[in-house]
Amino acid sequence: MSLINNKNIYRTVxxxxxxxxxxxxxxxxxxxxxxxNSGADRSTMLHLEKETVSTYLPKVNWISLxxxxxxxxxxxxxxxxxxxLFAWYIKNNAFQNxxxxxxxxxxxxxxxxxxxxxxxxxKQNNISIESTTLxxxxxxxxxxxxxxQIVFTDKNVIEFQKVFKNEKLIATVQDTATYKVLxxxxxxxxxxxxxxxxxxxxxxxxxxxxxGIYSVSGKKIMKDSVDFLVKGINxxxxxxxxxxxxxxxxxxxxxxxxxxxxxSNLNTIRVFLQYEDFGxxxxxIEKLEKLEILLDLxxxxxxxxxxxxxxxxGDYSLNSWTLTHRHAEKIVSHFKDHNAILxxxxxxxxNLDFESRxxxxxxxxxxxxxxxxxxxxxxHLITIGWSNSESxxxxxxxxxxxxxxxxxxxxxxxxxxxxxxxxxxKPVVLQEFGLESYKGFWNWFGNNVSDQANYHKKMQDxxxxxxxxxxxxxxxxxxxxxxxVVGRWPWQKQKQKKFGFIDVNGKPKExxxxxxx
Numbered sequence: 001m002s003l004i005n006n007k008n009i010y011r012t013v014x015x016x017x018x019x020x021x022x023x024x025x026x027x028x029x030x031x032x033x034x035x036x037n038s039g040a041d042r043s044t045m046l047h048l049e050k051e052t053v054s055t056y057l058p059k060v061n062w063i064s065l066x067x068x069x070x071x072x073x074x075x076x077x078x079x080x081x082x083x084x085l086f087a088w089y090i091k092n093n094a095f096q097n098x099x100x101x102x103x104x105x106x107x108x109x110x111x112x113x114x115x116x117x118x119x120x121x122x123k124q125n126n127i128s129i130e131s132t133t134l135x136x137x138x139x140x141x142x143x144x145x146x147x148x149q150i151v152f153t154d155k156n157v158i159e160f161q162k163v164f165k166n167e168k169l170i171a172t173v174q175d176t177a178t179y180k181v182l183x184x185x186x187x188x189x190x191x192x193x194x195x196x197x198x199x200x201x202x203x204x205x206x207x208x209x210x211x212g213i214y215s216v217s218g219k220k221i222m223k224d225s226v227d228f229l230v231k232g233i234n235x236x237x238x239x240x241x242x243x244x245x246x247x248x249x250x251x252x253x254x255x256x257x258x259x260x261x262x263x264s265n266l267n268t269i270r271v272f273l274q275y276e277d278f279g280x281x282x283x284x285i286e287k288l289e290k291l292e293i294l295l296d297l298x299x300x301x302x303x304x305x306x307x308x309x310x311x312x313x314g315d316y317s318l319n320s321w322t323l324t325h326r327h328a329e330k331i332v333s334h335f336k337d338h339n340a341i342l343x344x345x346x347x348x349x350x351n352l353d354f355e356s357r358x359x360x361x362x363x364x365x366x367x368x369x370x371x372x373x374x375x376x377x378x379x380h381l382i383t384i385g386w387s388n389s390e391s392x393x394x395x396x397x398x399x400x401x402x403x404x405x406x407x408x409x410x411x412x413x414x415x416x417x418x419x420x421x422x423x424x425x426k427p428v429v430l431q432e433f434g435l436e437s438y439k440g441f442w443n444w445f446g447n448n449v450s451d452q453a454n455y456h457k458k459m460q461d462x463x464x465x466x467x468x469x470x471x472x473x474x475x476x477x478x479x480x481x482x483x484x485v486v487g488r489w490p491w492q493k494q495k496q497k498k499f500g501f502i503d504v505n506g507k508p509k510e511x512x513x514x515x516x517x
Contacts, residue, residue, distance in 0.1 A: 056089045057281055057322040058132070059329070063139040063155065070145045080150060080183060081138075083190035088133055091115065096130050098123040108184060108193045131161040132318040134325065134368065138181070147185065154179040160318060160368070172360065212379035214304070214342050216400045219427050221342075221381070221469070223304070230342070230429050230469035231516055232268030232306070233261060238476040238504065242485055244271060245278075245290040254294060257475065258301040260502075265516040268342060269298065270306040270431065270471050273331070275313040281323040283330040291331075295340040304342035306431075306471070307335075308385060309373075311348045312484060316357050316365040324365070325372045336377035343381035343400065344373050345431075350384065351391035363394060370398050385431050389416045396424055405432035410458055417468070427469065433459065434473040437509065438498040446495065453510035456501075464517040472515070476500040 060081055065072050083106065090102040100116050107115060122128065135158045142151040155178045163171040182194040215222045222228055237257060240248040261269060271294065278287045291307075298305045309328055332344060346369055350362050366384060373382055381400035386392040392404040402424050406413060413433075421428050435455040439446035447455075456472070463470050477500035486492040497504075501512040 055319045055323065056085065056092075056132070057326045058085065058088075059135045059322075059325065060085070061135075061137050063137055065140045067140050067143045070143050070147065072140060072143055076147065080190050084138075084181070084183065084192070085136075087192045087195075092131050092133075094119055095122065096128055098128060105189070106191055108186070108191045111192055111195065126166050128164045128167075129161055130164070130318050131159060132321050134158040134160060134322065149185070150183050150190075152181050154181055160321070160364070162318065172364070212341075212381070213339055214381055216381065216427060219421075219425065221401060221427050221429075228267075228304070229467065230268045230304070230471065231266050232270060232304070232471035233266055233515070234432060234471060234474045235261070235269040235271055236474060236476070236478070238478065238502075238506075241476075241478040241480065242272070242274075242482050243277075244294070245273075245287050249290050249293075251293060251297065254297055255301075258297055258303060261475065262301050262303060264512075267302070268304040268306065268471060270308065270345070272308045272311040272348060274311050275324070275327060278327065278331070281326040283327060288331070288334055292335070292338075295335065295338050299338070299340035303340070305340045306343050306345050306383070307341060308345040308348050310346065310369075313347065314353050314357060316353070316361040321365065321368060324369060328369055328372050329376050332373050332377040332380075336379050341380045343383050344377070345383050345385045345403065346370060346373065348385045349387035349405065351386055351388070351394070354391075366395060367398060370395070383429070383431075389420045392420055392428075393423055396426060399426065401427040401429055403429045403431040406430055407433065410435075410455055413459070414462065417466075429469040429471065431471045432473045433470065434499045436495045436498040437477075437511070438495045440494065443495060449510045453514060456511045456514035460514045460517040472501075474499050475502060477503045477509075479504045 062077075065077070087106040090106050094100055094103055094115065095118070098119050100112075100119055103112050103115055135156070137155040137157070138152045139155060140150070140152050142149070144150070156176050157179060159175045159177065161171075161173045161175070162169055163173070178198045180194065180196040180198060181192065183190045184193050185191075213224050214228065215225070220227050221230060235257070236242060236244055237248070237250070237253050239253075240246055258269075273287075273291070278284055295305060309331065310324070313324075335341060346366055350366060353362050370382055383399050383401050383403045384395065386394070386402075386404045388408075389404045389406070392402050396402060402420070404420065406416065408416070417428070417430070435447055435452050437447055437449045437452040439448045439451075459470075462468070478497045481493045481496045483493075486496045500509070501515050502508050
């Protein structure tokens with residue numbers, strides 16, 4: 001009898017469990033249908049929204065929205081633009097990974113077939129294509145009266161590709177082409193029906209003319225058409241080294257420091273912006289406001305400012321290009337009319353990444369970023385802060401002046417500078433140089449404060465004799481140096497703390513007498 005009862009109990013449990021699972025399944029399906037019918041974003045379903053925001057932000061500039069059939073609604077335009085860019089993003093990912101995930105969601109049947117056949121071919125031949133688009137210039141051609149169809153011409157799309165075969169890079173290509181695009185509204189989403197590649201076309205654009213107060217004439221930097229010899233210093237506040245725009249940002253501190261710099265016969269400072277600290281592609285308004293305060297104070301003190309846009313940045317992959325472009329665009333466009341800015345320094349010591357990231361990748365990223373800066377700010381000069389004279393001729397033609405850093409033995413300076421000056425027709429600025437005054441437990445054979453003073457005296461004598469532009473490193477000794485700067489080893493950090501002309505107690509060191517000439 002107990003055996004029969006046990007069987008009945010088991011049977012009842014199984015039946016109840018089965019019914020419960022089906023109820024849960026039906027509820028789940030109904031929730032999904034409810035979610036989709038409510039106009040849910042399929043990008044969220046595919047977990048693409050976050051991906052695209054963090055990896056893909058090409059510049060989009062609608063040339064025209066005129067349409068005879070129906071006026072384009074702003075909300076609809078935003079959806080079309082979003083789905084169109086998603087379609088590019090999905091295609092780029094598909095060709096890079098030879099995986100068709102997402103193709104069905106952003107392309108109609110005929111286009112899917114073509115894309116998937118390309119993916120199959122590439123996969124069979126072990127080919128992969130890493131690519132990104134940098135700029136889109138769509139012009140509306142037709143928007144149907146029922147709001148279900150749109151045709152536009154995407155003019156002069158700038159596309160950058162790296163082609164790999166058997167995991168080996170075989171080609172790097174930049175292409176500018178125009179696309180005729182047809183998109184259909186299906187199930188509440190815009191899908192690409194046709195993406196027909198055409199030749200590059202010309203369209204009207206107004207050339208931007210520089211109206212900045214700083215310019216270049218031959219081998220000289222000019223300010224309001226008068227020779228301007230850069231005599232400067234790299235600047236961090238003493239107690240916030242490598243964190244100028246952080247929580248310790250203080251206008252009184254900066255004002256006092258600028259008074260010291262100005263009274264020392266210097267006319268220029270160089271400051272550093274860090275990509276992550278400034279909010280990456282979504283630039284922090286708070287950071288922009290702090291930078292504006294610093295620039296306003298510099299202008300008031302008649303100090304020119306070289307602003308280094310990217311410090312502590314080393315990702316040159318194509319997937320990140322559009323993010324860094326939006327970062328640079330937001331900063332330089334905000335300050336394109338600020339008179340304190342002498343130049344935008346694209347990147348601090350990018351040649352140090354040549355070996356680990358690939359020289360070609362670094363150079364390509366720099367060149368494209370230069371284009372973005374020029375397009376958004378025609379008023380200021382552009383340079384790159386190379387870590388040595390050997391790398392300083394890279395991209396020379398795209399820069400207003402050549403900048404390099406020098407930390408070799410002082411006996412090599414004249415020869416290095418002379419060779420570089422002969423090699424270029426551009427002005428040359430020694431953008432960093434200096435000698436630490438640390439001789440102690442971690443460096444028994446280092447330099448003392450007298451050695452440092454003698455070094456700067458010799459350098460300033462050379463600058464004065466040859467009328468050379470210079471920006472020294474740095475105003476203060478620092479009580480703390482972040483590990484990210486030189487590493488965590490004490491013999492590295494102790495040296496880095498002692499490059500200043502003023503010690504941590506605010507007292508001028510012997511070298512302060514030779515901060516300028």
